[in-house]
Amino acid sequence: MEDHGSTYLGLFVDETTFYNRIVLGSLLPSRVWEPLPHFLQTWLRNYLGGTLIYFLSGFLWCFYIYYWKRNVYVPEDAIPSKKAMLLQIFVTMKAMPWYTALPSLSEYMVENGWTKCFSRISDIGMLAYLVYLATYLVIVEFGIYWMHRELHDIKPLYKYLHATHHVYNKQNTLSPFAGLAFHPLDGILQAVPHVAALFLVPTHFTTHIVLLFLEAIWTANIHDCIHSNLWPVMGAGYHTIHHTTYRHNYGHYTICMDWIFGTLRDPLDDGSKKVM
Ligand SMILES: [Zn+2]
Numbered sequence: 001m002e003d004h005g006s007t008y009l010g011l012f013v014d015e016t017t018f019y020n021r022i023v024l025g026s027l028l029p030s031r032v033w034e035p036l037p038h039f040l041q042t043w044l045r046n047y048l049g050g051t052l053i054y055f056l057s058g059f060l061w062c063f064y065i066y067y068w069k070r071n072v073y074v075p076e077d078a079i080p081s082k083k084a085m086l087l088q089i090f091v092t093m094k095a096m097p098w099y100t101a102l103p104s105l106s107e108y109m110v111e112n113g114w115t116k117c118f119s120r121i122s123d124i125g126m127l128a129y130l131v132y133l134a135t136y137l138v139i140v141e142f143g144i145y146w147m148h149r150e151l152h153d154i155k156p157l158y159k160y161l162h163a164t165h166h167v168y169n170k171q172n173t174l175s176p177f178a179g180l181a182f183h184p185l186d187g188i189l190q191a192v193p194h195v196a197a198l199f200l201v202p203t204h205f206t207t208h209i210v211l212l213f214l215e216a217i218w219t220a221n222i223h224d225c226i227h228s229n230l231w232p233v234m235g236a237g238y239h240t241i242h243h244t245t246y247r248h249n250y251g252h253y254t255i256c257m258d259w260i261f262g263t264l265r266d267p268l269d270d271g272s273k274k275v276m
Pocket residue numbers: 148152162166242
């Protein structure tokens with residue numbers, strides 16, 4: 001065995017090895033995954049972890065809004081059909097092996113010292129950590145906004161990639177399972193800002209992993225069509241408008257980028273228009 005512990009980069013390898021052991025060790029017999037090279041172990045861990053999070057968050061959220069709180073958040077006749085949800089699951093599962101190649105690649109680049117990642121918050125101090133984290137999030141907000149907007153504006157990109165996701169363009173067909181229902185390349189392109197940020201700003205490696213997992217949960221959440229008015233969060237109310245107008249609310253976690261670049265449309269404004 002190579003001794004990684006003595007070098008700084010070894011800290012990253014130790015960490016990813018630890019994640020591999022936890023996830024793969026609890027899901028698979030060791031003879032299946034232990035002989036695999038480290039990169040493949042990492043990919044398999046991301047794939048199984050991503051799939052698990054997708055189904056857990058999807059099922060729990062559906063159970064909560066469609067059954068447990070029946071008619072509270074979603075009117076009975078607006079519950080998406082099983083067929084629509086199964087189709088979204090099918091599209092997602094086809095893409096999942098490709099999606100998870102991206103974080104596997106970014107982990108590989110981190111382990112090899114190509115990025116600006118650091119391993120321990122104590123290496124740079126809490127204040128610097130928070131400043132860098134804020135910068136990272138701004139890069140991700142900006143990057144995803146423009147990536148998403150270009151996926152609409154550049155017609156071939158829309159036609160061959162992003163249209164797959166926009167099949168779900170009505171309230172009654174959008175469900176939490178649509179969150180990751182993209183063409184594989186589309187999903188990867190929209191996650192690229194997370195990887196680009198690693199080269200632009202010093203990033204705490206563990207935080208980067210956590211943020212990627214939060215993506216999977218967030219994207220399920222913004223497809224449930226339930227509008228929660230929590231400024232400046234870009235909740236499902238905004239994203240549902242994106243699915244119906246195609247010209248507004250390209251943003252991700254917050255409404256900031258749409259506000260800055262003039263594409264914001266508020267669900268409440270829409271509501272008042274309907275009343276008049
Ligand atoms: Zn779109």
